[in-house]
Amino acid sequence: MSKILRVENVTKRFGGIIAVKNVSFEVDEKEIVAIVGPNGAGKTTLLNIINGFVKPDEGRIYFRDRDITGLPPYKIAQLGISRTFQTPRPIHRLRTVFNIIVPLVSPRIKRTTGWFGDELVRAIDILEEVGFERDSEYLWKPAGLLPHGYLRRVELARALALRPELILLDELFSGLSSPEVRSIIPLLLKLRDRGLTLIMVEHRVKDVSEIADRVIVLHKGEKIEEGDPETVLKSERVLRVYLGGR
Amino acid sequence: MKSRKESNKNIRTIRKERLDRGARARSKDLYVLMSYEDIAYVILPRVLPPLILLAFPFIVRDTYWHMVFFLAGYYAVASMSWDLLGGFTGLVSFGHSLFIGFGGYFTAILNVWYGVPIWLSIPIGTLAGAAMGTLIFAPCLRTKGVYFSLVSLVAPLVMVGSILAFAEITGGEEGIYGLENPLTELQWYYIMAGLVLLTFLILRKIAYSNFGLVLQAIRDNEPSVKVSGINPVRYKVTALFISGLFASLVGSLQAHKLSFVGPSYFYLSISVGIITMSVLGGVATIIGPAIGAYILTILTEWLRWLGGLRMLLYGVILLILLNFKPEGIYRYLERTYQTFERQVVEE
Numbered sequence: 173m174s175k176i177l178r179v180e181n182v183t184k185r186f187g188g189i190i191a192v193k194n195v196s197f198e199v200d201e202k203e204i205v206a207i208v209g210p211n212g213a214g215k216t217t218l219l220n221i222i223n224g225f226v227k228p229d230e231g232r233i234y235f236r237d238r239d240i241t242g243l244p245p246y247k248i249a250q251l252g253i254s255r256t257f258q259t260p261r262p263i264h265r266l267r268t269v270f271n272i273i274v275p276l277v278s279p280r281i282k283r284t285t286g287w288f289g290d291e292l293v294r295a296i297d298i299l300e301e302v303g304f305e306r307d308s309e310y311l312w313k314p315a316g317l318l319p320h321g322y323l324r325r326v327e328l329a330r331a332l333a334l335r336p337e338l339i340l341l342d343e344l345f346s347g348l349s350s351p352e353v354r355s356i357i358p359l360l361l362k363l364r365d366r367g368l369t370l371i372m373v374e375h376r377v378k379d380v381s382e383i384a385d386r387v388i389v390l391h392k393g394e395k396i397e398e399g400d401p402e403t404v405l406k407s408e409r410v411l412r413v414y415l416g417g418r
Numbered sequence: 419m420k421s422r423k424e425s426n427k428n429i430r431t432i433r434k435e436r437l438d439r440g441a442r443a444r445s446k447d448l449y450v451l452m453s454y455e456d457i458a459y460v461i462l463p464r465v466l467p468p469l470i471l472l473a474f475p476f477i478v479r480d481t482y483w484h485m486v487f488f489l490a491g492y493y494a495v496a497s498m499s500w501d502l503l504g505g506f507t508g509l510v511s512f513g514h515s516l517f518i519g520f521g522g523y524f525t526a527i528l529n530v531w532y533g534v535p536i537w538l539s540i541p542i543g544t545l546a547g548a549a550m551g552t553l554i555f556a557p558c559l560r561t562k563g564v565y566f567s568l569v570s571l572v573a574p575l576v577m578v579g580s581i582l583a584f585a586e587i588t589g590g591e592e593g594i595y596g597l598e599n600p601l602t603e604l605q606w607y608y609i610m611a612g613l614v615l616l617t618f619l620i621l622r623k624i625a626y627s628n629f630g631l632v633l634q635a636i637r638d639n640e641p642s643v644k645v646s647g648i649n650p651v652r653y654k655v656t657a658l659f660i661s662g663l664f665a666s667l668v669g670s671l672q673a674h675k676l677s678f679v680g681p682s683y684f685y686l687s688i689s690v691g692i693i694t695m696s697v698l699g700g701v702a703t704i705i706g707p708a709i710g711a712y713i714l715t716i717l718t719e720w721l722r723w724l725g726g727l728r729m730l731l732y733g734v735i736l737l738i739l740l741n742f743k744p745e746g747i748y749r750y751l752e753r754t755y756q757t758f759e760r761q762v763v764e765e
Contacts, residue, residue, distance in 0.1 A: 244644075246646075249645050257642070263639045264638055264639075266635065271635075273631055274631060274648065275648075278647035279647065279648075281647075
């Protein structure tokens, strides 16, 4: 399998603090990779670097062997990397369906699908895919009025609307009840089967052990462990980080 | 069963129902018209205002009021175009008079210095004015929120200084006189009235298209727009140019009507007036700013006999309105309109 994303020796400092320190990893196509670590481990910064919000001080990022380091976020998105945010950021005053139309008018959609149909129908299709009822009144409410769990799904729908090849999910499960988490997991697996690659950032290894093919553990900006969920859970260094010590 | 139905028929309960609920099916634009009342409810608010605007010169024959309405239209077009920026894109510009001034000056230079006829000087002057204004504002787009407002506030002031500095081309303090003005007061009135209607239709179309959706998304949440693969700067520049076109056109028309342009076209009071009217009428509604413009301009003329006290009263009225109806007049009217009730007989 070819590598869809290569992160090479990425380092980012904010003043004196090193947020991400010499991190390298590769992601295969159709893989679900989880990046876990305690608070302040640099997980979100790493996502921000991949998606272009933050420029790394050192290191390179390759998407399908194309150097994307330092490209503006919208260009990276147009190449096929979309993301969700840790705190859902809907466009509050717009109705939920209109939230999904925004990515649908991006040049990527016109280029990759040559599709000029009714954006509204397409937006409702996508929202249905992430678990909204087709005739639900939530679709027509301003997105700011939606409950938290629904906002996560709107975030996911917005990311999917771009027809991405790689999705960065920033703590998708945080703030969700376990039934809600369990209802999203099949959806993520379905996306993977459809050919998408997923990078998930989560707090705990346990949350992602069910679906992740590979887990990368960050601590204080450094990669301390990488492997399938079981081995990572047993790793002594990881246990030390999570159970205190060091 | 039959007996209950019979008895119900005899009771004939009367229920109140919101008029728009009955007339309007689930979809927003689909109406089921059942009576003349329904038809009037749907059509009158849409048809009456433009009709009044077009019939006004026949109702009031005083040329003075035609001129007042021209001025109101001038502000209405300018503040509707401001609304696309300030209301929809979140670029609260305090320097919208920059476009008006550029439109006026380019038209005047073309018409007076180069002898370009009026039917060419207006479109060329408008385009040039909008382009020039966009060129000046575009670098300011890197700043956001209050910072953009501050930067946009300075731009027209700088232009006033430049006009005084390049007096050979711009006429300096005296401005440029002697623009061609072949039209009568009544013709100008109709040109402006038509422009107000046209501007409203075009801007509303733009604001509620997918393009307008993206603009609103940029206003509320720019990072989310960026990760959706859209370049916000491109959209903002386009919005600036479209908005600038209308403001610039208004300046250009004004220049021909008055046969004069001067530094006053760039004055801060015009920009502030535009914002006041927009806020009064209701931001992010397109029609709201136009309502605000007509109300404030007419009010200003009415209160002329008060002299200096006029501005005081004007301020008090504004304060009261903004305190009690902060969402703007249009939103208030819209809500009132939707609460009209009718009595429905249940059988």
